[in-house]
Amino acid sequence: MHAGQLAALRTPDGVKALTTAAELAGGDPLAAAAALRSSGVPAGLAAAALTQADLRRRAAGKFGADAGRMFFTRAGLEQATRSAVATRRAARLRAAGVRTLADLGCGIGADAIAAARSGITVYAWEADPGTAAVAAANAEVLGLAGITVTAGDATAADLSGVDAVFCDPARRRDGRRVFDPAAYSPPWDFVAALPARVARTVLKLAPGIDHALIPPGAEAEWVSVRAEVVEAAFWCGPLAEVPRRATLVGAGELTGTGDARAPVGPVGRYLFDPDGAVVRAHLVAEFAALIGGHLADPEIAYVYADTPVPTPYARCIEIEEVLPFSLKRLRALLRARGVGRLEILKRGSALDPDRLRRDLRLSGPAAASLVLTRVAGAPVALIGSPTSGTTST
Structure with missing residues (x-):
């Protein structure tokens, strides 16, 4: 979604189109588009409203009631952190004394929103201008003044005045998943060097990340929501509490060294x-x-x-x-x-x-x-x- 589409959706006519599109969401998309156009909504605005209505419906599982007010891109929704996971992370950062946070690769703003709600001032960077506009719009519609979004390369961010850094590198390109960390945006060599620049750094990564890439001394956490592993997170510097952690959101946490061996015996009952x-x-x-x-x-x-x-x-x-x-x-x-x-x-x-x-x-x-x-x-x-x-x- 480019900035012009987002701006159109935020006009009175756009809000009306979104309301109508929400009522039509989940049905026949061709019939829904025809219904919007027949009510006088221009074709471009109708398509944008129907796309947002569909994305909001899909986003409800991640964002709950907030989804009905937020704006999304398809790739942004795919990579966005679930609100329960982001809220838990923000609470941990706040408890560690973090008051200012650089969010590098903020996407549509999921983690920035959670951090701001916890009382942390967030300086967010997003390389894609359209996605950055979406993140800024989401902060505004949710009433969060503590988020500043910059459309630009995260590698150019000034990190000298923040307490901590959170980085969620983009792992999609041309609509496809990227599995090679060197192809992340920002690239892995920049991401891996962040803990040396800001001691309190958290890296959000795909669950399949190679253990060999865990920074020295970092806590490596894998997070599961309703039996689905949704992310890995590396907590660096003073934020590291244990070598390994398995977090089942809403159910419990298991910690350990990650290198122990279980005993071997016969098949049990x-x-x-x-x-x-x-x-x-x-x-x-x-x-x-x-x-x-x-x-x-x-x-x-x-x-x-x-x-x-x-x-x-x-x-x-x-x-x-x-x-x-x-x-x-x-x-x-x-x-x-x-x-x-x-x-x-x-x-x-x-x-x-x-x-x-x-x-x-x-x-x-x-x-x-x-x-x-x-x-x-x-x-x-x-x-x-x-x-x-x-x-x-």
């Missing part, structure tokens, strides 16, 4: 499938110690125990059958149990779950969970059922 944040933070051994569990294969992050210990850090499945993997034998066993709905989990298996599901030719009223994994290096199939929740079809 209960299998625990750790949350992705626990796995990515390399805290499986700490989780195993928490529940008195062990691994059945030293390279597979499934934890086994003989009791179903309640925990927010993993799903628990009661194991009823353990067999060496054999398609013929597995099909016969599931047929005998009348399984027509099968959840398939896998770690350490190259099998394609969708193809396997077709090959199993499931039929019957029962539901089950199938775990494809390795035990002592050998492929096995574990059949069971969750101790809570429901299986997927």
Whole structure:
């Protein structure tokens, strides 16, 4: 979205078009566009209003009620921090004594908004002029005077007068994800050098970031929201509290060194499938110690125990059958149990779950969970059922 479109949406006619578009959102887009144009809305404004209405509807899961007032770009919404995660980060920065923050690569302003609401003055930089205009508009419509947005290269930002730096480098180019840190914007060599310039630095990165890129002495945190790993964050300098942290927003935090090894033993009665944040933070051994569990294969992050210990850090499945993997034998066993709905989990298996599901030719009223994994290096199939929740079809 360019600045002209944003300005048009903020006029009285634009606000009216947005209101009408919101009522039409979720339906047939061609019919919605026709309805707007027939009411006298120019084609360009109608298209911009319908796009914003759709993005606001999608943004509700990240921003709650704020989404209905904010402005978005598609790429900006994709990378924007969820409000619950940004709020938690802002509270931690505020508690650490941060009062002024440079937000480098602010996108549509999600983290700047949370920081300003916590009482931190934010100096935000965004390379894309249209996105910078969106961030400034969002600060204004939400009534946040403590955010200054500059449209420009974050590498030119003056960091001499701030308490801390937050950097969320853009990881999309031409609508596609960028996986090479050297291709981030700003690039990785600039991002990695920030802790040496401002001791209190936080770097927000993709969950799949290489552990080898963790700055020396930094705390590496992986964050999960409702079992989805949404980001990694490196807390540098005085902000580092522990080597590794797995944060399940609203559920709990697990910390540790990230280099411990869990004991290895036989398959137990209960299998625990750790949350992705626990796995990515390399805290499986700490989780195993928490529940008195062990691994059945030293390279597979499934934890086994003989009791179903309640925990927010993993799903628990009661194991009823353990067999060496054999398609013929597995099909016969599931047929005998009348399984027509099968959840398939896998770690350490190259099998394609969708193809396997077709090959199993499931039929019957029962539901089950199938775990494809390795035990002592050998492929096995574990059949069971969750101790809570429901299986997927």
